Amino acid sequence: MQIRSVSEPFFTKLQHGASLTLNDKQILADLCKHVRDVKSQRDIASQDRACRYLPIILEGWACRYRLLENGKRQITGLFIPGDLCEPFGILPRFPDSTFAALTPTKIALASLDAVAAAARSSPSLREAFWWDLLMASSIDQERLVSLGRRSAAERVAHLFCELHVRLMIIGQADNEGYELLITQTDMSDMLGLTSVHVNRSLKILRETGLISLKGRRLMIHDLVGLRDLALFDPTYLHLDRSTSRSPATVEAEGAQGYEVGT
Amino acid sequence: MQIRSVSEPFFTKLQHGASLTLNDKQILADLCKHVRDVKSQRDIASQDRACRYLPIILEGWACRYRLLENGKRQITGLFIPGDLCEPFGILPRFPDSTFAALTPTKIALASLDAVAAAARSSPSLREAFWWDLLMASSIDQERLVSLGRRSAAERVAHLFCELHVRLMIIGQADNEGYELLITQTDMSDMLGLTSVHVNRSLKILRETGLISLKGRRLMIHDLVGLRDLALFDPTYLHLDRSTSRSPATVEAEGAQGYEVGT
DNA sequence: CGGTTGCTTGAGATCCATCAATAGGAGTGG
DNA sequence: CCACTCCTATTGATGGATCTCAAGCAACCG
Numbered sequence: 001m002q003i004r005s006v007s008e009p010f011f012t013k014l015q016h017g018a019s020l021t022l023n024d025k026q027i028l029a030d031l032c033k034h035v036r037d038v039k040s041q042r043d044i045a046s047q048d049r050a051c052r053y054l055p056i057i058l059e060g061w062a063c064r065y066r067l068l069e070n071g072k073r074q075i076t077g078l079f080i081p082g083d084l085c086e087p088f089g090i091l092p093r094f095p096d097s098t099f100a101a102l103t104p105t106k107i108a109l110a111s112l113d114a115v116a117a118a119a120r121s122s123p124s125l126r127e128a129f130w131w132d133l134l135m136a137s138s139i140d141q142e143r144l145v146s147l148g149r150r151s152a153a154e155r156v157a158h159l160f161c162e163l164h165v166r167l168m169i170i171g172q173a174d175n176e177g178y179e180l181l182i183t184q185t186d187m188s189d190m191l192g193l194t195s196v197h198v199n200r201s202l203k204i205l206r207e208t209g210l211i212s213l214k215g216r217r218l219m220i221h222d223l224v225g226l227r228d229l230a231l232f233d234p235t236y237l238h239l240d241r242s243t244s245r246s247p248a249t250v251e252a253e254g255a256q257g258y259e260v261g262t
Numbered sequence: 263m264q265i266r267s268v269s270e271p272f273f274t275k276l277q278h279g280a281s282l283t284l285n286d287k288q289i290l291a292d293l294c295k296h297v298r299d300v301k302s303q304r305d306i307a308s309q310d311r312a313c314r315y316l317p318i319i320l321e322g323w324a325c326r327y328r329l330l331e332n333g334k335r336q337i338t339g340l341f342i343p344g345d346l347c348e349p350f351g352i353l354p355r356f357p358d359s360t361f362a363a364l365t366p367t368k369i370a371l372a373s374l375d376a377v378a379a380a381a382r383s384s385p386s387l388r389e390a391f392w393w394d395l396l397m398a399s400s401i402d403q404e405r406l407v408s409l410g411r412r413s414a415a416e417r418v419a420h421l422f423c424e425l426h427v428r429l430m431i432i433g434q435a436d437n438e439g440y441e442l443l444i445t446q447t448d449m450s451d452m453l454g455l456t457s458v459h460v461n462r463s464l465k466i467l468r469e470t471g472l473i474s475l476k477g478r479r480l481m482i483h484d485l486v487g488l489r490d491l492a493l494f495d496p497t498y499l500h501l502d503r504s505t506s507r508s509p510a511t512v513e514a515e516g517a518q519g520y521e522v523g524t
Numbered sequence: 525c526g527g528t529t530g531c532t533t534g535a536g537a538t539c540c541a542t543c544a545a546t547a548g549g550a551g552t553g554g
Numbered sequence: 555c556c557a558c559t560c561c562t563a564t565t566g567a568t569g570g571a572t573c574t575c576a577a578g579c580a581a582c583c584g
Contacts, residue, residue: 066407068493074410076403096498097403140402141338141359145328147409148336148454152572183530192410197572199532215581231330236358414540445562456541461564 006058006106007032009170013082016169016239017131018124027118027125032056032108044085044099044107053109055085060105061181065189066097075190077140078102078182080163082170084132103181131238138236147192150231153201155191157230160211164220165237177211177219205229268320268368269294271432275344278431278501279393280386289380289387294318294370306347306361306369315371317347322367323443327451328359337452339402340364340444342425344432346394365443393500400498409454412493415463417453419492422473426482427499439473439481467491 007029014020014028035058038044044055044062057079064077064086076097079085085099085107119126139162146155163180167173184202188195205211210226212219220226227234269291276282276290297320300306306317306324319341326339326348338359341347347361347369381388401424408417425442429435446464450457467473472488474481482488489496 066403068407068411069495070493072411074407076406096400096495138358140406141328144338144402144406144409145330145336147406148451149330149334185530189410194573195530196532196574200572203532231332233331233358447562457563458542458565459540461562462540465564 006035007108009058009082009172010056010108011082012170014125014128014132017129017135018127020124020128021122024122024125024128027122031110031114031118032058034109036107036109038062038101038105038107040101040104042101044101044105052112054112054115055099056108056110057081057083057085058106058108060101060103062099062101062103062105062107063186063190064097064099073189074192075186077136078163078190080166080170081172084136086136102183102186135238138238142236143190152191152193152197153204154230155193156187156198156201157205157210157226158232159187159191160205160218160220161223161227161230161232161234162237164223165234165239169239175220175223177217179216180213180218181216268297269370271320271344271434272318272370273344274432276387276390276394279391279397280389282386282390283384286384286387286390289384293372293376293380294320296371298369298371300324300363300367300369302363302366304363306363306367314374316374316377317361318370318372319343319345319347320368320370322363322365324361324363324365324367324369325448325452326359326361335451336454337448339398340425340452342428342432343434346391346398364445364448397500400500404498405452414453414455414459415466416492417455418449418460418463419467419472419488420494421449421453422467422480422482423485423489423492423494423496424499426485427496427501431501437482437485439479441478442475442480443478 010032011020011025011028014024020028034053038060040060059081062079062085063075064079065073065075067073077086115129119129142158142162146158150158160180164173164178167178172178182190183195184198185195187193188198191198193201202211202213205226206213208225208229210220210222210229212221226232272294273282273287273290276286282290296315300322302322321343324341324347325337326341327335327337329335339348377391381391404420404424408420412420422442426435426440429440434440444452445457446460447457449455450460453460455463464473464475467488468475470487470491472482472484472491474483488494
């Protein structure tokens with residue numbers, strides 16, 4: 001009962017990648033048996049590299065980052081509830097990067113064998129896992145585009161748009177906005193900027209009337225305008241199931257709540 | 263005979279990921295049966311998205327790029343001979359990005375079924391494919407670090423170091439340097455800079471005595487100095503096989519990966 | 525409370541982009 | 555073989571975007 005509730009965002013997210021059954025839901029809940037709390041700013045399993053567990057975020061936000069010799073930090077991935085902590089759970093960890101909690105975080109450690117068994121036993125779960133991998137890779141790639149070819153304000157706006165969609169998927173955002181759980185310094189390390197400049201970019205977005213911030217609550221007043229500014233095209237997130245997979249795997253089922261491109 | 267020769271860089275590269283047998287070599291050669299020539303600047307199979315072929319570069323250099331609505335281009339991946347044209351050949355193509363040849367290019371179109379069959383039939387090939395996927399992902403991730411936290415000259419230097427290692431692997435570079443087949447404009451779209459600034463960064467590297475350029479030939483005069491400047495740490499390329507992955511894990515998980523999603 | 529962390533703003537310096545012009549090389553057609 | 559064009563490389567001048575350094579303020583927390 002309690003277990004099933006913590007695995008809820010995981011299931012909710014994967015539902016967007018394939019039509020999952022109640023049995024699938026139970027399997028996912030079973031994968032989340034081993035739950036661990038991680039304090040904010042603490043590394044997650046960076047030394048557990050050899051162990052055969054795939055971290056799944058259940059609560060809180062986390063990231064993968066890399067430190068350079070000159071002391072600079074680049075966050076190479078952001079993880080929110082429901083996320084498999086890396087696109088390659090079935091591969092060895094990136095040896096040169098570290099996972100860390102950005103907020104107090106609850107993670108499940110799923111045995112890789114159990115994940116593999118789950119994928120083998122259920123075609124729909126298999127499809128959902130591949131969808132998740134594709135989505136994670138697309139997010140990484142789009143971040144590359146941001147860092148290479150978007151201005152500071154555009155990057156911030158794009159991040160907000162991306163998070164809006166990702167949080168909608170797991171029911172942690174609505175049309176008004178969402179809770180933004182990371183600091184401006186974290187955002188700067190994610191977007192290749194300084195925290196000072198992230199702050200100035202936020203000011204621009206605020207003054208343009210696109211968003212506003214009250215504490216940790218990000219309010220989006222003009223989603224279209226924000227996406228316009230960010231050059232945000234939600235198709236890269238592969239939420240339109242009918243176009244994302246090979247025709248054979250496409251089934252007609254009602255769109256679960258969220259529609260792409262609204 | 264001829265076929266085997268064009269697949270040579272493919273085999274040479276994968277050899278670094280696992281100990282391959284003569285039989286493996288033959289299998290790889292068979293995967294490269296369907297060869298196609300692509301002219302410089304032409305898109306590769308961008309409309310072939312539905313078709314179940316994995317492009318493999320045999321000669322020349324190619325890239326994956328994305329165009330933004332404001333006309334800017336970001337190259338999100340660079341491919342050289344021996345490269346599988348995307349890390350996720352087994353997944354649907356990234357719908358929003360395009361593959362293009364940067365030079366006259368010879369590519370093989372390997373049937374996905376044949377690739378899957380090859381991975382199933384040979385544990386060593388399976389290990390090599392996973393190694394390739396891991397390496398490709400690490401390269402992408404390191405580019406993210408470059409775009410976020412390295413200066414222009416550092417980015418250029420880092421690209422040169424990365425290409426040096428990648429070309430060494432396939433025998434197309436030596437300690438002196440290698441043929442740099444892309445233009446400064448291509449480099450700028452890869453590194454998030456303008457071509458003018460790439461040119462100025464090159465000038466710095468030349469004046470520092472680290473490199474020199476004669477036509478398309480890049481000569482590296484001080485590899486240590488270049489790597490130092492670039493904050494280049496070759497471990498991310500996973501060339502030390504002994505630390506990269508235990509055979510047992512490949513056995514257990516490899517089968518799952520390549521069978522899923524078919 | 526005092527200390528810490530995160531947010532905000534200012535002023536000046538640096539990095540990089542933009543615009544512009546020149547030159548060389550490769551290919552092409554006359 | 556030459557004239558022409560296109561593409562790439564190169565360099566200068568200038569402006570803009572972002573960084574750095576610095577200070578003040580608010581919120582939180584032991």
